[in-house]
Amino acid sequence: MVEWFKRSKKGISSDERRDIPDGVWTKCSSCGEILTVISLEKSYWVCSKCDYHFRISADSYIKLIIDDGTFEEYDGNLISGDPLKFKDSKKYPERIAAARKKTGKNDAVISGLGRINGLDASFAVMDFNFIGASMGSVVGEKIARAIERSLDREFPLVIVSCSGGARMMEGILSLMQMAKTSALLSLLDKRRIPFISVLTNPTTAGVMASYASLGDIIIAEPKALLGFAGPRVIAQTIGGELPPGFQSSEFLLEHGFLDAIVQRKNLKETISKLLKYMLHDNISLFDQ
Amino acid sequence: MDDKYYLEFEKPIVELDNKIKEIRDLAGSSGADLEEEIKNLEKKRNKLQGDVYSRLNRWQRVQLARHPLRPYSLDLVSLIFDDFIELHGDRYFSEDRALVGGFAMLNNQAVMFVGQQKGRNVKQRQYRNFGMSHPEGYRKALRLFCLAEKFGRPIIIFIDTPGAYCGIGAEERGQAEAIARNIREMFAIEVPIVIVIIGEGASGGALGIGIGDIVLMLENSWYSVISPEGCAAILWKSVDDPKQLEANRIQAAESLKPTSSDLLDLGIIDGIIPEPLGGAHRDYSATAKNIKNKLVEVLPNLMGKNSQELLADRLRKYRSMGEFLEI
Ligand SMILES: [Zn+2]
Numbered sequence: 001m002v003e004w005f006k007r008s009k010k011g012i013s014s015d016e017r018r019d020i021p022d023g024v025w026t027k028c029s030s031c032g033e034i035l036t037v038i039s040l041e042k043s044y045w046v047c048s049k050c051d052y053h054f055r056i057s058a059d060s061y062i063k064l065i066i067d068d069g070t071f072e073e074y075d076g077n078l079i080s081g082d083p084l085k086f087k088d089s090k091k092y093p094e095r096i097a098a099a100r101k102k103t104g105k106n107d108a109v110i111s112g113l114g115r116i117n118g119l120d121a122s123f124a125v126m127d128f129n130f131i132g133a134s135m136g137s138v139v140g141e142k143i144a145r146a147i148e149r150s151l152d153r154e155f156p157l158v159i160v161s162c163s164g165g166a167r168m169m170e171g172i173l174s175l176m177q178m179a180k181t182s183a184l185l186s187l188l189d190k191r192r193i194p195f196i197s198v199l200t201n202p203t204t205a206g207v208m209a210s211y212a213s214l215g216d217i218i219i220a221e222p223k224a225l226l227g228f229a230g231p232r233v234i235a236q237t238i239g240g241e242l243p244p245g246f247q248s249s250e251f252l253l254e255h256g257f258l259d260a261i262v263q264r265k266n267l268k269e270t271i272s273k274l275l276k277y278m279l280h281d282n283i284s285l286f287d288q
Numbered sequence: 289m290d291d292k293y294y295l296e297f298e299k300p301i302v303e304l305d306n307k308i309k310e311i312r313d314l315a316g317s318s319g320a321d322l323e324e325e326i327k328n329l330e331k332k333r334n335k336l337q338g339d340v341y342s343r344l345n346r347w348q349r350v351q352l353a354r355h356p357l358r359p360y361s362l363d364l365v366s367l368i369f370d371d372f373i374e375l376h377g378d379r380y381f382s383e384d385r386a387l388v389g390g391f392a393m394l395n396n397q398a399v400m401f402v403g404q405q406k407g408r409n410v411k412q413r414q415y416r417n418f419g420m421s422h423p424e425g426y427r428k429a430l431r432l433f434c435l436a437e438k439f440g441r442p443i444i445i446f447i448d449t450p451g452a453y454c455g456i457g458a459e460e461r462g463q464a465e466a467i468a469r470n471i472r473e474m475f476a477i478e479v480p481i482v483i484v485i486i487g488e489g490a491s492g493g494a495l496g497i498g499i500g501d502i503v504l505m506l507e508n509s510w511y512s513v514i515s516p517e518g519c520a521a522i523l524w525k526s527v528d529d530p531k532q533l534e535a536n537r538i539q540a541a542e543s544l545k546p547t548s549s550d551l552l553d554l555g556i557i558d559g560i561i562p563e564p565l566g567g568a569h570r571d572y573s574a575t576a577k578n579i580k581n582k583l584v585e586v587l588p589n590l591m592g593k594n595s596q597e598l599l600a601d602r603l604r605k606y607r608s609m610g611e612f613l614e615i
Binding site for chain 2: 077078079080081083084086087088089106136137138140141144166168169170171172173174175176177178179180182183184185186187189190204205206208209210211212213214227228229233234237238242243246247251255256257
């Protein structure tokens with residue numbers, strides 16, 4: 001690998017992502033524009049021509065949103081069991097082992113405490129590379145504990161979501177994570193501790209139908225796929241084509257389900273400003 | 289009840305039933321004494337039924353939960369409650385016919401009933417949208433929960449849905465938001481909530497009205513994050529051979545563990561309400577009576593708790609759900 005192509009420490013690292021090829025040039029999967037990897041790294045992996053936001057890893061979001069050196073991970077030691085002894089072509093523990101090896105993560109969410117422009121926050125971010133950021137018991141438990149850290153410390157909560165669906169191999173236990181996380185959010189709601197939900201491509205199914213949709217503020221990156229059911233399922237159900245732009249961030253904003261669409265490069269600034277507006281001690285927006 | 293419809297594994301039982309009926313008719317018309325023969329056949333039939341039903345696999349249980357003759361919410365409401373007054377609409381957009389609700393009397397106790405409703409024939413099925421709610425159904429349910437809370441009435445919920453509706457309008461009007469909001473708000477409703485899964489409990493569509501202090505399942509109902517056929521389609525993609533398709537669904541059902549006894553073992557539900565032998569569709573009254581007895585049994589204890597206790601217990605119940613390891 002040539003020197004100039006090595007990942008810069010400040011920019012967003014590319015890690016092992018199917019979305020992001022290892023090469024000097026890459027093609028935008030939305031508009032087909034040929035882009036250099038180096039320019040993409042500088043632009044937070046956003047296509048300069050069509051604004052397509054390439055999928056980035058959980059670590060990249062931590063780097064993007066959390067102040068340097070302030071992130072302290074919690075519950076990184078939680079891993080999935082096999083409560084149903086799920087029978088499939090591959091055993092569930094084997095799938096987990098493969099995902100752990102591929103991503104270097106123990107499950108599909110990283111959580112902890114950190115500062116956002118100096119503000120303490122409980123933070124969690126999902127990683128699509130880990131079995132499509134599907135929600136099983138570990139994701140549910142880590143999100144639940146992140147909410148509890150907010151409750152215990154009165155820190156605002158920020159969750160960056162993405163998810164392809166439920167962790168089917170955990171059956172009903174996977175479903176109940178929607179209940180567990182939402183239960184704790186009802187306490188956060190009552191205590192008036194701010195919760196900002198950030199939606200990235202794609203956020204669907206159980207995650208979308210629980211905590212991702214329960215932020216005091218819900219913001220999304222541009223052109224993300226957001227919705228309850230996947231587009232393929234809907235097309236099948238209605239037996240027809242879906243309208244262009246259906247279930248995009250822009251579609252949700254249009255229908256009243258998003259507070260704002262925010263460019264990746266502006267996420268941190270936007271989150272920290274919003275938090276200041278909601279926090280009790282009424283900090284001036286410009287005192288930083 | 290139209291009993292022309294039967295599932296594959298019900299066939300030998302139905303055949304014996306028909307034979308018994310034939311002999312009865314023959315005895316009636318000819319005056320011959322066939323009592324002995326009838327008794328023997330009935331004995332044989334009951335043994336066969338016992339055998340068949342004790343050996344059902346999970347996929348067959350799912351079939352029972354979807355039996356076209358299975359009692360639906362409104363069938364049971366009229367047998368369990370008195371003076372049900374249906375209340376319509378979400379006050380925002382429309383009336384969702386896949387979900388019904390209203391005040392009702394359970395013996396001398398005024399309650400709020402909410403249930404998902406399927407249709408029996410082609411016309412009714414369309415009218416009820418196959419028991420699949422749009423966001424308006426979930427919003428109507430929440431409106432009724434709040435109404436119940438305001439006037440201190442416990443809430444009884446029947447779940448029977450193949451899923452929340454997946455369509456353009458449902459997405460436009462925030463299916464995910466409606467379900468998410470319901471789940472969260474149900475943890476703040478300060479009156480007792482008892483859930484009974486009476487047929488199908490499919491995923492978020494079920495959970496969207498599914499948070500309760502006591503969660504019960506009818507013996508032959510199912511409840512999971514996805515249907516066995518949905519799970520099979522994801523795991524093994526499309527299969528053309530019908531035998532292989534069936535085998536995949538059987539395996540998916542076994543893997544998902546969606547039956548009432550599975551969920552009791554997993555600690556997700558609080559109890560199983562028995563069905564008459566052969567399934568709820570064999571005897572609506574007996575099914576309704578079993579549900580009613582259970583409701584009458586569990587409600588007083590819940591109603592004895594103050595709202596703080598009630599909410600704390602409800603939270604604790606769901607907080608502990610999930611299995612993981614710490615390394
Ligand atoms: Zn592009």
